Amino acid sequence: MTIRVLLADDQAMIRASLRIILEDQPDIAVVAEAGDGVEAIEQARRTDPDVCLVDIQMPRLDGIEVARALAGTPARVVMVTTFDLDEYVYGALRRGAAGFVLKDAGPRLLVEAVRAAYAGDALISPSITLRLLRHLADRGARTTARAPAPPLSARETEIVQAIARGRTNQEIADELFLSLSTVKGYVSGIMDKLGARNRVEVVAWAWESRLVDPG
Known part of the structure; x- marks a missing residue:
């Protein structure tokens, strides 16, 4: 089965990079993009993705609130961010996030985080875990x-x-x-x-x- 992914990041270049990495995989398809938190929620409800890759800091609504809003839906939220401050990590996990990956963690870890979330698991970047x-x-x-x-x-x-x-x-x-x-x-x-x-x-x-x- 194909894993349907939504990308939410306020930087179009980041979304494009993530799309290239993910769509290089035969079992992953990007079905929607969003440039802020409100749009991410709207797109998630419209397109019904399996996994949402969501940046922490976005306009209008941050990633933690997006995770909270989508907690009751089938979509699994994975945070992808340049920030690894404790309050973000704990906040995201408390709101039901299914993973937390730094943008510099590398393509393999990003793909593994998507597959883990789809399988019902949670993956945290090793640097954050340590x-x-x-x-x-x-x-x-x-x-x-x-x-x-x-x-x-x-x-x-x-x-x-x-x-x-x-x-x-x-x-x-x-x-x-x-x-x-x-x-x-x-x-x-x-x-x-x-x-x-x-x-x-x-x-x-x-x-x-x-x-x-x-x-």
Whole structure:
């Protein structure tokens, strides 16, 4: 099936670049574009995309409010931005965003974020994941370890540690000599066990459970 994507960014050049990257993939089609947040919501309701790539800072309505407005629809929102400030990350995830990717993360990660969102997963740029881990480390002295979740297997523990270091599913597959589909299955099972909604929550659990060293 073809993944239908809406692009929302106030810079036409950025939208054009994203379109070129995505439409180079045989399973992705850009069905609409928007230059501001209000137009993004209107286009999403008109064209019924599977995934919306939305910039954080746009005229009339920002990306976080777009994510909030589309939270009750089938469309999955992935934030694509040059900004990685904590308030944006936390705000976007709280509003139901299905991913958070920096514009300089590279084409492969952008495509993987679209496919992950379509599959019902969430992907966060590795650089953001690592910085959030450091944020958790900074407050670690004021918190106690979380009660253990249902036991993880040795392989599941390896994958949690890789996620906490910012690895993508493909990178985990390459490092552990597994197929991509096998890694996706492990990640889905891990999130179910931990009750995690996205990869950032897996990272938080890994730190609080002392499975990783943020250094």
